[in-house]
Amino acid sequence: MTTIKFTFNGKAxxxxxxxxxxxxxxxxxxxxxxxxxEGCGEGECGACAxxxxxxxxxxxxxxxxxxxxQEVMTIxxxxxxxxxAIIEEAFIHEGSVQCGICIPGMIIATESLLNKNPxxxxxEIRIGLSGNLCRCxxxxxxxxxxxxxxxxGRGLW
Amino acid sequence: MVxxxxxxxxxxxLKYLNAKPYKVIAGGxxxxxxxxxxxxxSPNFKTPLLFCFNxxxxxxxxxxxxxxxxxxMTDLETLLDHPLTPEILRKVISVMxxxxxxxxxxxxxxxxxxxxxxxxxxxxxxxxxxxxxxSLHTEREVLVSEMVLGPxxxxxxxxxxxxxxxxxxxxxxxxxxxxxxxxLADAISKVAFVGCAQIVNNxxxxxxxxxxxxxxxxxxxxxxxxxxxxxxxxxxxxxxDTILEAYEAYIQPIDxxxxxxxxxxxxxxxxxxxxxxxx
Ligand SMILES: Cc1cc2nc3c(=O)[nH]c(=O)nc-3n(C[C@H](O)[C@H](O)[C@H](O)COP(=O)(O)OP(=O)(O)OC[C@H]3O[C@@H](n4cnc5c(N)ncnc54)[C@H](O)[C@@H]3O)c2cc1C
Ligand code: FES
Ligand code: FES
Numbered sequence: 001m002t003t004i005k006f007t008f009n010g011k012a013x014x015x016x017x018x019x020x021x022x023x024x025x026x027x028x029x030x031x032x033x034x035x036x037x038e039g040c041g042e043g044e045c046g047a048c049a050x051x052x053x054x055x056x057x058x059x060x061x062x063x064x065x066x067x068x069x070q071e072v073m074t075i076x077x078x079x080x081x082x083x084x085a086i087i088e089e090a091f092i093h094e095g096s097v098q099c100g101i102c103i104p105g106m107i108i109a110t111e112s113l114l115n116k117n118p119x120x121x122x123x124e125i126r127i128g129l130s131g132n133l134c135r136c137x138x139x140x141x142x143x144x145x146x147x148x149x150x151x152x153g154r155g156l157w
Numbered sequence: 158m159v160x161x162x163x164x165x166x167x168x169x170x171l172k173y174l175n176a177k178p179y180k181v182i183a184g185g186x187x188x189x190x191x192x193x194x195x196x197x198x199s200p201n202f203k204t205p206l207l208f209c210f211n212x213x214x215x216x217x218x219x220x221x222x223x224x225x226x227x228x229x230m231t232d233l234e235t236l237l238d239h240p241l242t243p244e245i246l247r248k249v250i251s252v253m254x255x256x257x258x259x260x261x262x263x264x265x266x267x268x269x270x271x272x273x274x275x276x277x278x279x280x281x282x283x284x285x286x287x288x289x290x291x292s293l294h295t296e297r298e299v300l301v302s303e304m305v306l307g308p309x310x311x312x313x314x315x316x317x318x319x320x321x322x323x324x325x326x327x328x329x330x331x332x333x334x335x336x337x338x339x340x341l342a343d344a345i346s347k348v349a350f351v352g353c354a355q356i357v358n359n360x361x362x363x364x365x366x367x368x369x370x371x372x373x374x375x376x377x378x379x380x381x382x383x384x385x386x387x388x389x390x391x392x393x394x395x396x397x398d399t400i401l402e403a404y405e406a407y408i409q410p411i412d413x414x415x416x417x418x419x420x421x422x423x424x425x426x427x428x429x430x431x432x433x434x435x436x
Contacts, residue, residue, distance in 0.1 A: 002163060025196065041193065044343045056260065058258065062261060063182065109256070127256070131254070131342055
């Protein structure tokens with residue numbers, strides 16, 4: 001057992017548990033945040049994505065120890081921001097959501113991309129989303145949504 | 158549960174390593190997959206773990222003498238964006254994994270995982286990169302190509318940690334990287350290739366060719382490269398069969414879920430040929 005301290009959705013928290021546990025399990029089972037999903041469980045699909053210090057990371061292969069003293073934000077807290085509101089409107093407008101299971105991860109990937117590069121080209125958007133799989137949409141509607149979000153959200157990123 | 162330590166600094170990490178053969182865990186992108194258990198259960202590690210990814214003293218990229226020195230806990234996404242990262246290394250990193258994985262994976266993890274299909278090793282072999290291995294009382298520098306002994310086998314000693322990767326500054330007129338994989342992101346290579354050359358006054362002054370996923374460790378044959386120095390590119394092009402035959406002896410791929418021997422061998426030879434034809 002080790003005590004891990006980090007900022008979780010804006011609040012400083014401490015957890016005393018096995019630090020080798022997958023951060024995804026800690027999020028879903030201990031912290032009861034079920035926005036991050038388990039798809040593949042091995043880093044390939046992005047359904048479990050969260051923001052660590054503003055950058056996308058897959059929580060299913062992230063040992064809890066590695067978030068020690070870092071800033072974590074999940075889709076639950078991100079969904080209360082202005083940036084989220086822009087992304088949400090764009091995803092709805094472009095019809096980018098079908099079954100929805102990939103969407104929390106897609107939104108985290110969009111935020112991470114725009115945070116780093118507020119004006120990405122189409123190819124940069126595809127690279128930014130390349131670690132996120134979607135079984136329903138065929139991706140083009142999601143790419144369009146990111147283009148719309150970057151236009152309508154100018155100045156926010 | 159196995160024992161775990163999150164060291165506060167490098168000195169503390171070295172002391173722990175000296176006392177017990179802890180397994181160093183950097184980003185964990187290889188280790189967490191290899192030790193995966195059922196969802197909600199702890200990963201099945203058998204050895205005590207030393208979590209080093211957040212050792213800030215090992216996160217840097219700087220010029221040191223005639224080399225680029227990279228702290229071993231620097232993540233690949235940071236390297237991708239850094240102006241000091243050598244061009245060919247940047248090209249390779251840009252197609253490794255995905256942005257989410259690159260943010261939490263390291264060169265030292267790719268080296269010590271010692272996969273025959275490791276991508277960063279293509280550039281590290283080509284650039285004659287070295288690793289600095291430290292223990293509490295020792296420090297040694299080893300070429301990356303000598304560090305790796307076979308699949309999942311390296312000459313890292315039990316009490317050692319890699320602290321730095323050193324890359325001699327070199328300039329090339331030609332650099333090529335091609336990765337053949339099943340998907341643009343998150344794909345393990347079926348075969349991948351790095352070629353670097355320096356052509357001055359129509360003479361090949363430097364030539365480096367590296368292949369992965371076609372033998373137990375990556376292929377770089379300095380003896381073959383040096384035979385073709387100080388010749389005009391069209392001499393190499395006219396003797397293509399001799400060059401390819403020399404490499405063919407080392408290309409010994411296997412069949413697996415990603416590809417088969419025949420495809421890998423033919424593709425590897427085509428990539429060498431294509432590169433030499435661009436010189
Ligand atoms: C979805 C996915 C996609 C991937 N795509 C690619 C790809 O395209 N190309 C590719 O080559 N790889 C790929 N990988 C593999 C992996 O991401 C890389 O090998 C990565 O560089 C490993 O770094 P890490 O820090 O996560 O290593 P870890 O998992 O932390 O460690 C790996 C090994 O290195 C040892 N180690 C790490 N750092 C040190 C150190 N400083 N000193 C001593 N020992 C050390 C560990 O003990 C362990 O044995 C992928 C992995 C995933 C999950
Ligand atoms: S569940 Fe984490 S990447 Fe698929
Ligand atoms: S909307 Fe169903 S997986 Fe993407």
